[in-house]
Amino acid sequence: MLEAVLLALKVLILILLYLFIWRVARAATHDLGGTKGAGAAPPPSPVSQVEWSPLGEELPPGAGRLPDEHDRGESRAVAEPRPRLIVERSSALAPGTELVLHGLITVGRSEDNHVVLDDAYASTTHARIVPGGAHYVVEDLGSTNGTFVNEERVSEATLRPGARVRIGETVLRYEE
Known part of the structure; x- marks a missing residue:
């Protein structure tokens, strides 16, 4: 027994x-980019993956304008800082694409992210980029291959203008 x-x-x-x-x-x-199966839909085009307004969009009337002392009630445009990520190298996004940041965003392979990377070295939800005072902050979300800022692996880092963020094989440059 x-x-x-x-x-x-x-x-x-x-x-x-x-x-x-x-x-x-x-x-x-x-998590490392296994096969998607025969019935899987093709990934959306990079343009449909970006949910931020592009640079050069027209401002609503009166936005970003201050009165000019020489004008009689007229106004002129004032440049406002626009934090953005510029794609330097990627197999998923076109180099030179500018992504204007508005609040919290997530980056990864999942279709649920704001920025979708069809990259075997990016995790499903790899990182998030959040406003943090005067600058944005990148946070690694426990990814397998890590998040790098200026070639240094980080769990969290404040982004300064010119900082290069690497997620998988994608390199993004932060500018304000």
Whole structure:
């Protein structure tokens, strides 16, 4: 009787071990860009992935204008800082694309992100970029391959103008 119970426990432990290994392998292939399957839709074009307003958009009437002392009630445009990321290198986004930042954004492979990277080295939800005082802050969200600012792996870093953020194989330059 005791031998039968021990044998059953051994079989149960072996099944649990195989299940654990299968789950780890499945998560690793999913997170490192495994196959998408035959029925998967093609990734959207880079333009549809960007949900920020592009640079050069027209301001609403009166926005960003101050009265000029020489005008009689007329106004002139005043340049406002516009924090943005400029794509320097990417297999998913066109180099030179400018992404104007408005509040919190997420970056990764999942379609749920604000910036979708079809990049085998980017995690599903890889990082987020949030306003942090005068500048934006990039936060790694526990990604497998890390988030780098100026070639230094970071868990969180304040972005200064000219900083280069690398997520997977994508390099973005922060400007204000």
